[in-house]
Amino acid sequence: MTIQNASRPAVSPSSAGQPSPQVRFRRRSAISDLLVVIAWVSGPVAASLYLASGGLADVKDLGSFFTALGIVTGLIGTDFILLMLVLAARVPVIDRAVGHDRAIGLHRQLGKPALYLILAHAGLLLIGYGASSGINPIAEIGPMLALPDMITAVVGTALLIAVVVTSLVAVRRKFPYEFWHVIHLLSYAAVLFALPHQLSIGGTLAEGTVQRVYWIGLYVVAIGAIVIFRFGVPLFRSWAHDIRVQQVEWIAPDVASIHLTGRDLRALGAGGGQFVIWRFWTAGTWWHSHPISLSALPTDRHARITVRVLGRGTRRLTTVKPGTRVSFAGPYGIFTDAARTSPKLAIVAAGIGITPARALLEGSQLARGEATVLVRSSTDDETFLWTEMRKLAEARGAQLFAMVGPRARNSWMSQHDASRGVTLRSIFPDLDRSDLYVCGPQAWAEAVVADARAAGLPEHQIHLESFEL
Amino acid sequence: MRRRAAVASILASAGVILAGVQVGAAVTAARTPTATGTGSGSSNGGSTSGTGTSSGTSSGSTGSTGSTGAAKDGTFNGTTVQTPFGPMQVAAVISGGKLTDVKVLQRTNQGGRSIQISNQADPMLRNEVLQAQSANVSTIGGATYTSEGYLQSLQAALDQAGFAG
Numbered sequence: 001m002t003i004q005n006a007s008r009p010a011v012s013p014s015s016a017g018q019p020s021p022q023v024r025f026r027r028r029s030a031i032s033d034l035l036v037v038i039a040w041v042s043g044p045v046a047a048s049l050y051l052a053s054g055g056l057a058d059v060k061d062l063g064s065f066f067t068a069l070g071i072v073t074g075l076i077g078t079d080f081i082l083l084m085l086v087l088a089a090r091v092p093v094i095d096r097a098v099g100h101d102r103a104i105g106l107h108r109q110l111g112k113p114a115l116y117l118i119l120a121h122a123g124l125l126l127i128g129y130g131a132s133s134g135i136n137p138i139a140e141i142g143p144m145l146a147l148p149d150m151i152t153a154v155v156g157t158a159l160l161i162a163v164v165v166t167s168l169v170a171v172r173r174k175f176p177y178e179f180w181h182v183i184h185l186l187s188y189a190a191v192l193f194a195l196p197h198q199l200s201i202g203g204t205l206a207e208g209t210v211q212r213v214y215w216i217g218l219y220v221v222a223i224g225a226i227v228i229f230r231f232g233v234p235l236f237r238s239w240a241h242d243i244r245v246q247q248v249e250w251i252a253p254d255v256a257s258i259h260l261t262g263r264d265l266r267a268l269g270a271g272g273g274q275f276v277i278w279r280f281w282t283a284g285t286w287w288h289s290h291p292i293s294l295s296a297l298p299t300d301r302h303a304r305i306t307v308r309v310l311g312r313g314t315r316r317l318t319t320v321k322p323g324t325r326v327s328f329a330g331p332y333g334i335f336t337d338a339a340r341t342s343p344k345l346a347i348v349a350a351g352i353g354i355t356p357a358r359a360l361l362e363g364s365q366l367a368r369g370e371a372t373v374l375v376r377s378s379t380d381d382e383t384f385l386w387t388e389m390r391k392l393a394e395a396r397g398a399q400l401f402a403m404v405g406p407r408a409r410n411s412w413m414s415q416h417d418a419s420r421g422v423t424l425r426s427i428f429p430d431l432d433r434s435d436l437y438v439c440g441p442q443a444w445a446e447a448v449v450a451d452a453r454a455a456g457l458p459e460h461q462i463h464l465e466s467f468e469l
Numbered sequence: 470m471r472r473r474a475a476v477a478s479i480l481a482s483a484g485v486i487l488a489g490v491q492v493g494a495a496v497t498a499a500r501t502p503t504a505t506g507t508g509s510g511s512s513n514g515g516s517t518s519g520t521g522t523s524s525g526t527s528s529g530s531t532g533s534t535g536s537t538g539a540a541k542d543g544t545f546n547g548t549t550v551q552t553p554f555g556p557m558q559v560a561a562v563i564s565g566g567k568l569t570d571v572k573v574l575q576r577t578n579q580g581g582r583s584i585q586i587s588n589q590a591d592p593m594l595r596n597e598v599l600q601a602q603s604a605n606v607s608t609i610g611g612a613t614y615t616s617e618g619y620l621q622s623l624q625a626a627l628d629q630a631g632f633a634g
Binding site: 032036037040041053058064147 | 471473474477478481482485486488489490492493494496497554585586589612613
């Protein structure tokens with residue numbers, strides 16, 4: 001512990017009358033729960049609409065039973081895939097309620113079940129149709145492929161398999177990010193290829209049925225969300241705000257701040273702690289986008305991001321010339337004041353994790369003594385942005401602790417502090433009434449979170465932003 | 470809070486599925502008279518065309534009156550029966566007081582799958598009705614709608630011919 005600030009009066013809140021963290025938390029979790037319910041119930045709704053159209057009455061023997069089961073698995077599998085599109089679309093209401101991380105987490109979880117359902121759909125219908133015709137499922141493959149729009153459906157399924165397989169953790173590690181990304185873009189093609197056979201075969205979604213209307217509606221929502229929020233909004237914002245590189249400033253041996261200029265940047269409504277996905281338009285960098293946290297709240301004309309050089313991609317970013325055009329998507333994430341649930345604020349940051357922590361502190365409406373900050377580093381080289389952090393803490397009436405020194409075994413703390421009995425609770429005496437924001441290298445940040453859980457801090461009071469190193 | 474979402478999801482899912490089953494049962498019940506109408510049609514020799522969802526008019530063609538027996542010889546078009554997979558219409562060919570052939574005039578056409586089903590089911594139905602000399606045969610498994618439409622249309626044609634088996 002080297003720095004300790006005397007508390008000063010907090011700056012006057014600019015948006016007085018903002019509801020308390022507890023009230024905001026109740027609202028946010030109500031919206032989040034509603035979204036979760038809508039997501040899960042959409043599967044049963046798909047099955048229910050089929051049942052409502054008299055699906056059960058069609059089951060007369062084993063063959064028609066398999067056929068009905070095949071139709072239902074296809075419907076639910078398709079529902080999952082459309083859900084995955086919506087989750088990956090970065091829809092603002094979803095990002096604000098549960099955060100981009102959790103949305104993508106659910107998107108990943110749904111991948112395999114969706115693929116299994118689609119494969120079951122194909123297999124069960126081969127059995128069902130085959131049984132109706134009195135032939136085995138293998139022999140049914142020929143007649144099945146003769147159906148209209150069936151070839152495109154098979155191509156769609158093959159693309160889906162490719163997308164899911166390349167996304168398996170073990171497989172994904174073996175290929176560069178760009179390879180995975182290009183394959184992943186094929187999922188749009190997979191969805192579109194599979195669409196015609198749903199409308200033309202079997203009569204489940206025949207013209208004039210409620211199901212047809214419902215499913216076309218789902219497609220419009222899912223594809224619309226992608227088109228608007230993944231492409232439309234970012235393109236428009238990039239054009240409207242006209243962001244360009246102003247200057248690259250080295251602040252540590254391998255850490256650089258990139259200063260950006262643009263038009264009316266405050267209108268982006270970026271919250272402190274959010275990240276933006278950037279694309280720098282130079283020959284060497286345009287094909288790779290980078291999610292990077294804002295290290296300061298944007299002003300009307302100026303924004304700043306801070307990046308650690310980890311590989312060739314980030315190295316190239318630090319060589320961009322002033323004036324380089326920058327397009328972007330975002331800001332995203334709820335590592336912000338908006339995710340608060342409790343009266344007190346506790347921030348723990350290390351390494352490059354200081355960037356969102358600094359912006360979070362800057363963007364929070366705080367009463368005097370409401371916030372406590374711990375900044376952590378192994379060496380003196382890693383103390384970039386700490387001076388700014390100290391000034392901000394003074395201005396916000398927050399307490400700031402610093403912890404420098406090599407890491408102790410089995411702890412996220414320094415050897416010195418761990419050995420003299422420092423704990424999360426001794427740093428943050430009000431821990432139980434606090435929101436704990438943790439940001440830093442992944443393994444370290446997870447150790448802090450594990451410590452907080454062991455101390456009995458409930459899950460909704462823990463906010464994690466980790467950086468893969 | 471997450472438990473609240475889980476409970477609400479489960480309850481809502483159960484409700485949605487139950488509602489689906491209920492509506493499905495009602496839809497099926499509403500559809501049933503069409504199927505039974507075919508069966509009762511065979512008992513009275515009168516021309517009862519257009520039961521339930523069946524539509525269109527039955528019109529005899531090339532009927533040569535007055536051969537032996539009650540039935541007229543000739544080709545008689547059945548009614549067009551609407552199934553969930555499209556219209557179904559057959560014609561009965563009666564010669565010498567016997568049902569000698571059934572021709573399919575329109576077959577279910579909505580979705581490639583129902584065309585396949587129809588192609589498979591039609592010859593089987595033809596064999597059965599020619600053997601039974603009646604439209605009162607059981608439907609083909611896996612081709613329920615096609616069979617019902619086929620048999621219902623055939624019955625209308627037989628009724629028109631005054632054919633009683």
